[in-house]
Amino acid sequence: MLKKSMLGILGILLIVLAACSGGDDSSQGSGGSNEEVTIEIWDYLQPDSSSAREQEALIEQYQEENPHVTFKRTYMPFADLKTRLLQGIGAGELPDIVLIDNPDHQSFIEAGVFADITDMVEDWGEIDQYFEGPVASAMMDDRYYGIPNNSNALAIYYNETMFEEAGIEELPETWDELYDVADQLTDEGVRGFAMSGVKSEEGTYQFLPYLWQAGADLDSFDSDAGIEAMSYIQEMVQEGIISSNMINWDQSDVLVQFQTEQAAMMENGPWQIPILEEEFPDLEWSVMLMPEGADGTASILGGENWAITEDSEVKEEAWEFIKWTQEPDVLGPMHELGGRLPSRADVGNDEQYEWAQDENMKIFMEQLETAQPRAYGANYPEISNLVQEAIQRAITGEDVEEVMKSTAEQITPLLP
Known part of the structure; x- marks a missing residue:
């Protein structure tokens, strides 16, 4: 994970060099055709971000290797992208490729936005290299409507200095142990643990792992x-x-x-690692796995998927580009530059990358093995809102049993 802007630029060049080294004609569009084609991409990668620079580098390199292909990339803010996709169905104004947040994938499948690419994926023969959770987020009814591009998960960060001063030698592994350690670390001006419960998807994202660890799910919310x-x-x-x-x-x-x-431990994702390293170099910290509940340990899947739209007239050419982005010597440098984790296990285990070398990144890669997708169908955004309200009600002191039961009554009709 490269930390300085100059290294970031060099990292983009590495992507280009790595891609050039392939020398494979398989990226020459459908069947190697040189017919002129334009591929339109929509994404929400913020301008000037490392992710957006990666995207532009990928597009530029692919065009150099495939001069008959021209890309039209359009950035939209996160919420606007989803609105435009829904508007575009009726108007016939959809792009060819979408980079979509993985919890939103199924809702757009049901809305008819994304094409069934099962035959392409099965002919490709590499989907078994991917972690199960990311793949599930791009599927419905055992059919593929996209493939994972990158992934992340939640784990627990802890302050090494505070642990040492409190005489804590063993990392907590269970709910009870996490509670006891967090209680021991709570002192004047310091909370033992911190997590988000905000009324947004981030609140749902941080709570659902505990629901799964306990052995429940959204269809048993009030169990x-x-x-x-x-x-x-x-x-x-x-x-x-x-x-x-x-x-x-x-x-x-x-x-x-x-x-x-002000917090000795926190629940957060791998995207915070470069911030901690750059802005707080003197802070001593490490990462550990999420705790085990009655049903074992679990984390939650984040990240983005590639999808091809149903109305695209260049599906095969779009698939050739997406498939090319997943080649290990393209995918690895791209995600290392952006501080993201690959959804492919073979790339995740490649020792040349920091996620296979750095002890903290290794924890997140291990956590991906138990990271579950938010794959609850077209109504998931509404369901998530209900979960957020339940969190807010419980944290402000309402009776938990009543909160869970009343919320379950609203969630159940919305589940697929």
Whole structure:
């Protein structure tokens, strides 16, 4: 993971060099055709971000190797992209390729936006190299409507200095152990643990792993296990181990609590690693796996998928480009530059990359093996809103059993 802007530029050049080294004619469009073609891509990669620079580098290199292909890339803010996709169905104004947030993938499948590319994926023969969770996020009814591009998951960051000063030698592995360690680390001005419970997708993202660890899911939200999951978080708030301000914190706010040593541990993703390393070089910290509940450990999948739209007239050419982006010598340098994790296990295990060398990145790669997708069909955005409201109600002191039961009544009709 490269940290300085000059290294970032060099990293982009490495992508180009790595791609050039392939010398494979398989990227020459459908069947190697040199027929002129334009491929339109929509994404939400913010201008001047490392992710956007990667995207532009990929497109530029592919065009150099395939001069008959021209790309038209359009950036849209995250929420605008989803709106434009829905508007574009009726108007016939969709792009050929979309880079989509993986929890939104299934809702757009059901809306008829994305093409069934099962035959292409099966003929490709490499999908078995991918982690199960990322692949599931791009599927519906055992059919492929895209493939994973990059992934992330949640894990637990901890302050090594605080652990040492408190005499904590063993890392907590279970709910009970995490609770006890967090309680022990809670002191004046310091909370033992920090997580987001904000009323947005980030709140749902940070809570669902506990639901799964307990042995529940959205279709059993009000089960004993589901009630136990929410009670676990509520109790830590009531005991002062987690700040009640978690309902106002997004994941960046949680990072601030950890950076400023107002929290001894935090639940967060791998994208925070370069920030900690660059902005707080003197802070001693490491990462550990999410705790085990009654049903074992689990994390949650984040990241983005590639998809081809149903109305595209250049599906085969679009697939050739997507397939090329997944070649290990293209995919690896691209994700290392952006601080993202590959969805392919073979690339994830490649020792030349930092995620296979750095001990903290290794934890996130290991966590991907238990990272579950938010694959709950077209109504997931509405379901997520209900989960967010349940978190807010529980953290502000409402009876957890009543919260879970009333929320389950609303969620159940929305599930596929």
